[in-house]
Amino acid sequence: MATPTALSDPEALSDFHPGAKRPASLLARSRGNLTFRSVWSELNGAMGDLGTYIPIVLSLSLSRHLDLGTTLIFTGIYNAVTGLVYGVPMPVQPMKSIAAAALSDPSFDIPEIMAAGILTAAFVLLLGVTCLMKLVYWFVPLPVVRGIQLAQGLNFAMAAVKYIRYEQDLGKGKSWRRRWASAIPSAVIVFVLGVVFAIIRHPAAVKELRVGPSRMRVVHIPTEAWKQGFIKGAVPQIPLSVLNSVVAVCKLTRDLFPEKED
Numbered sequence: 667m668a669t670p671t672a673l674s675d676p677e678a679l680s681d682f683h684p685g686a687k688r689p690a691s692l693l694a695r696s697r698g699n700l701t702f703r704s705v706w707s708e709l710n711g712a713m714g715d716l717g718t719y720i721p722i723v724l725s726l727s728l729s730r731h732l733d734l735g736t737t738l739i740f741t742g743i744y745n746a747v748t749g750l751v752y753g754v755p756m757p758v759q760p761m762k763s764i765a766a767a768a769l770s771d772p773s774f775d776i777p778e779i780m781a782a783g784i785l786t787a788a789f790v791l792l793l794g795v796t797c798l799m800k801l802v803y804w805f806v807p808l809p810v811v812r813g814i815q816l817a818q819g820l821n822f823a824m825a826a827v828k829y830i831r832y833e834q835d836l837g838k839g840k841s842w843r844r845r846w847a848s849a850i851p852s853a854v855i856v857f858v859l860g861v862v863f864a865i866i867r868h869p870a871a872v873k874e875l876r877v878g879p880s881r882m883r884v885v886h887i888p889t890e891a892w893k894q895g896f897i898k899g900a901v902p903q904i905p906l907s908v909l910n911s912v913v914a915v916c917k918l919t920r921d922l923f924p925e926k927e928d
Contacts, residue, residue, distance in 0.1 A: 736879060781899070783899075
């Protein structure tokens with residue numbers, strides 16, 4: 667998913683003035699962002715999007731023969747780069763509308779997926795480089811952005827309330843249990859257990875593992891694939907990327923990490 671930069675952050679543009687403090691150099695920011703307050707917390711946070719990312723990527727790999735090795739390598743690179751540059755949770759997610767089109771339409775294959783992704787990324791890059799993202803921000807009311815954040819937050823909150831109400835009894839739990847629960851890297855443990863159970867269920871899969879990366883190849887994208895990728899993939903994906911992955915992320919980041927405004 668295309669990530670916002672300083673050029674695509676509308677609030678950063680609106681707050682700019684000649685006397686403003688100049689941001690630290692990229693190298694200095696990268697060094698500072700490599701300082702972790704808690705390694706386990708960082709590892710837990712790194713698992714946050716796997717519940718969305720893995721099902722989509724695996725589904726595309728099985729149904730559309732997406733190159734899983736190359737996809738994982740570049741996703742890891744993008745996540746590492748955004749972490750070094752921004753130092754805040756910055757989503758690098760699969761484009762869900764494009765993935766939905768690929769999974770629901772048998773004719774939407776790898777060339778169409780690539781065309782849709784390239785066109786979406788080019789459009790978001792154009793908005794950022796030309797500072798048109800500020801204009802988009804003016805047209806998108808702030809309540810819309812807040813509504814998206816509120817809806818997602820309520821969904822997670824209701825799921826947590828149901829889990830606590832019917833599965834756990836934290837109100838009667840001892841305080842030392844709650845302290846241990848906050849210190850245990852639960853997401854890492856769940857991920858490791860998932861890998862272990864997968865190996866136990868299909869031990870033959872271990873023998874089929876090969877040291878990567880897989881061989882990369884150039885994909886020819888015909889004219890018809892560009893057309894279908896634009897209509898079926900890029901058109902529904904662009905509003906979602908602009909609103910949810912740029913405007914909402916920039917606003918939420920400023921709310922949660924005001925010290926990172928530079």
